[in-house]
């Protein structure tokens with residue numbers, strides 16, 4: 001058993017599902033499969049750097065509030081730390097640390113020259129004005145100014161953040177260092193060096209991986225029944241692209257609940273409806289309300305959790321009816337539930353593969369920025385698809401050769417690549 005991170009507080013309670021402990025358990029399983037050196041495992045089970053800053057902010061009514069802002073840098077063995085910044089009330093240092101570790105394996109699995117990082121602020125962005133969010137974001141980045149940079153650590157969007165926050169981050173960093181530095185973040189607006197295709201990239205990657213998994217079973221996307229939890233950046237893009245490819249999206253949800261249609265939802269119309277109703281999908285014509293819990297257990301072919309961690313657990317896993325679970329979110333299936341699904345023969349497409357389209361296009365955005373040459377959307381999508389399909393087949397091959405489930409196969413590839421680089425660099429004791 002590896003020692004748990006010295007840099008992190010204890011989990012909230014023994015009963016609490018701790019995402020960092022879960023991430024370490026997957027790492028241990030991969031290390032066992034790879035017969036990894038114990039010292040390398042010990043290094044990889046600790047984040048390299050954990051930063052928490054105070055963010056004093058003056059609210060619109062004059063009240064001064066101090067927020068916590070985290071950034072965890074798990075590994076930079078393969079390149080700069082890379083990963084999103086999350087604004088959500090459930091953000092904790094342990095959650096961000098787990099997500100940073102996942103980023104390390106994800107980038108390594110996809111063969112892109114990055115390490116892993118993640119950041120977050122425990123706030124509900126819906127409860128703050130645009131001005132307050134801008135002040136929070138700018139102060140957070142000012143506090144992290146020495147810890148980030150285009151060759152050091154490159155943030156991107158995650159839950160609750162988008163191109164708007166990335167623009168504020170890029171501007172704050174640039175003003176602090178005295179010149180424009182577009183490469184300090186990805187997922188930026190096009191006007192300041194963002195990439196075509198980034199906004200839809202994570203959802204597009206999910207569609208590609210589901211399509212490949214179905215093809216392996218001799219099926220196509222046409223007519224496949226899909227339920228999607230979460231209708232934000234990732235869930236709505238996956239819904240749109242799967243719908244375009246002929247899949248029937250029978251249910252989607254947000255934090256406020258979901259909607260269901262036996263004949264399939266008209267996703268382009270739903271996107272317009274949500275945009276006109278401050279992101280609410282409830283009351284969409286020709287749909288009936290459904291709870292988030294019921295959405296997960298609907299009879300469907302493909303289930304796509306695209307919101308938070310720990311959604312499919314020991315409590316509900318036996319009711320899950322889908323034959324494919326595609327992890328668009330990071331960590332939506334707990335360790336125990338994952339074992340049950342695998343034992344039942346359900347295809348679980350692991351997060352570090354299924355949702356990697358976002359970081360792949362972030363990489364393509366960074367490459368375009370560094371080379372001062374910008375591509376059309378068709379090229380961005382083509383390059384991303386190539387990297388995603390290659391990674392999918394590497395995972396399938398590893399699974400077949402080693403006779404292990406897809407998640408362990410993906411982990412062994414990601415962890416193995418980082419361990420090799422760590423050993424070659426001579427960083428292990």
Ligand SMILES: NC(=O)C1=CN([C@@H]2O[C@H](COP(=O)(O)OP(=O)(O)OC[C@H]3O[C@@H](n4cnc5c(N)ncnc54)[C@H](OP(=O)(O)O)[C@@H]3O)[C@@H](O)[C@H]2O)C=CC1
Pocket residue numbers: 084157158159160161202229230231232233234235253254255256279292306307308309328329330355356358359
């Ligand atoms: N953005 C990206 O490029 C990438 C994101 N991911 C992962 O994808 C997931 C979603 O991220 P993203 O789409 O960017 O986030 P967004 O903030 O854009 O959207 C999140 C969606 O999830 C919904 N949601 C929030 N809480 C719950 C809940 N308890 N039950 C059901 N739905 C809920 C939100 O609803 P509401 O509006 O009501 O809050 C919203 O529809 C995260 O796990 C993220 O880490 C992974 C790779 C890249």
Ligand SMILES: O=C(O)CCC(=O)C(=O)O
Pocket residue numbers: 082083084085103106154155156157158186187330355356358359360362
């Ligand atoms: O685009 C990126 O750099 C990171 C995306 C991310 O946070 C993730 O893949 O979980």
